[in-house]
Amino acid sequence: MKFLVIVGDGMADYPMDQLEKRTVLQYADTPGFDRLASEGELGLARTIPDQLPPGSDTANLSVMGYDPLRYYTGRSPFEAASLGGELSPDDVSFRCNLVTLSPEGSYADKSMKDYCAGEISNEEAEILIEEVKKKLGNDEIEFFCGFNYRHLMVWHGAPEDWKLTPPHDISGKKIAEHLPGGSGSAKVRAMMERSFEILADHPVNRKRVEKGLNPANSIWIWGDGKKPLLPPFEEKYGLKGSVISAVDLVKGIGLFAGLKLIQVEGATGNIDTNYSGKAEAAVEALKKGDDFVYLHIEAPDECSHRFETENKIKAIEMIDSLVVRRIRADLEQEGIDHSILLITDHATPLSLGTHTRDPVPFAIYRSSNPINKPARTFDEDCAAKTGLFLGEGYLLMDRFIKQE
Ligand SMILES: [Zn+2]
Known part of the structure; x- marks a missing residue:
């Protein structure tokens, strides 16, 4: 049968x-x-x-x-596995969205303008995530390119206490109160801030702005999960x-x-x-x-x-x-x-x-x-x-x- x-x-x-x-x-x-x-x-x-x-x-x-x-144990471990992210029991996977933050002020002063970065295309996203990988990835923290605005990050041996906010829950709001919390959050906040420096003026985004589209000017880390057994x-x-x-x-x-x-x-x-x-x-x-x-x-x-x-x-x-x-x-x-x-x-x-x-x-x-x-x-x-x-x-x- x-x-x-x-x-x-x-x-x-x-x-x-x-x-x-x-x-x-x-x-x-x-x-x-x-x-x-x-x-x-x-x-x-x-x-x-x-x-x-x-x-x-x-x-x-x-x-x-x-x-x-x-x-x-959350959605991201399944997606990470499908994209080739091997998870050990000590690892934590995260969703890594490409988002549009408003341009003004310091990083924490910005607002969540668009949680899906104007429905960015796969082709554009791939280039931007490659750039993020090159500048922010290492043996400990890996990035995986998914589709459109939805990507993944795996932190090998990560802390487990996280307080993370889905970007679609804070549309139009100031991000200050919603930045990552938990014992590993300083590192993740620093990466998100750095991603703005890497992405905001990237040629892919300059072209998007010229066309009147929202630029994918930051990563947003959320959706933590451990390997399901x-x-x-x-x-x-x-x-x-x-x-x-x-x-x-x-x-x-x-x-x-x-x-x-x-x-x-x-x-x-x-x-x-x-x-x-x-x-x-x-x-x-x-x-x-x-x-x-x-x-x-x-x-x-x-x-x-x-x-x-x-x-x-x-x-x-x-x-x-x-x-x-x-x-x-x-x-x-x-x-x-x-x-x-x-x-x-x-x-x-x-x-x-x-x-x-x-x-x-x-x-x-x-x-x-x-x-x-x-x-x-x-x-x-x-x-x-x-x-x-x-x-x-x-x-x-x-x-x-x-x-x-
Ligand atoms: Zn379904």
Whole structure:
């Protein structure tokens, strides 16, 4: 038996007037999803415990079978791992944003003008982070280039008591009261201050200012986290497997769980991602000896954050046709016995543009034991009506794999 988890990030939603009071999952044309729901188990799972933030980090940990209350140590360690930052137990990883500070006065007098530095491009960011690496990096403190304004720093043997502020929480405010606190903060403050000297007048930023764009004139250090100690997936479930995702966070969770990463050309994390390429890679991996594949698609979540209803519907329909239906057809044609868990990690309602902690629908289908509930569809409402509810979402993986 081969096991495949398909995660459509942020698919769950609320009913919307413009969709005739239906949710996106109800409105979209998804015969592949509905077939999984009508031939398998359908229910709701709570992927995010009340005590934790409703993020893709906590939610995907749950879906992968790890209790976030026990294993979640922050978001940055996962992203650092995906970008090549090896974390030892003494290390601390941090988010290192490129931000725009206001020009006036000394460093502490400045305000947080733009936490994402005018959505700086990858090309520009890469040049600036290289410069930061050269001038501020050393054996003890390493910088890793991520995407756009989101980068990472790893401090080997760092102190552990930090008081750091997310830059998006202080938009427009004076930074003085929000500069890093904790026993290692003097060093980090000095680096941030120095980064302004390095970046403010950099040619990349001069060009941005000429074009009327916000310059990425400082780094901002926040989001500290230590290495999460996840027991290997293979040990937990007896299955060898892989992760397919465009998102560093999900790749990092996979790495800490001991899963292989499969890179897919054209996997972007957006609506234009290579759906077919991901489906093909998943089937290939299962054919070539993997017992388990975790296939994650970010697009629906991105569309929700941008309030793009049409695109979210489109993304979900593409996951249905190019991923779910395609994979089933391929596996059936190859005569491979398979179980599929279809789920969304959390809801990202279009009306809010942000994640919520609502329980999410899931379906578990087994080719060896299909059931027959033809009226069922894969959506929030239908999943709630079956009465199957998992309060601890991380136990869903046990149900999926061990109760087979
Ligand atoms: Zn997510």
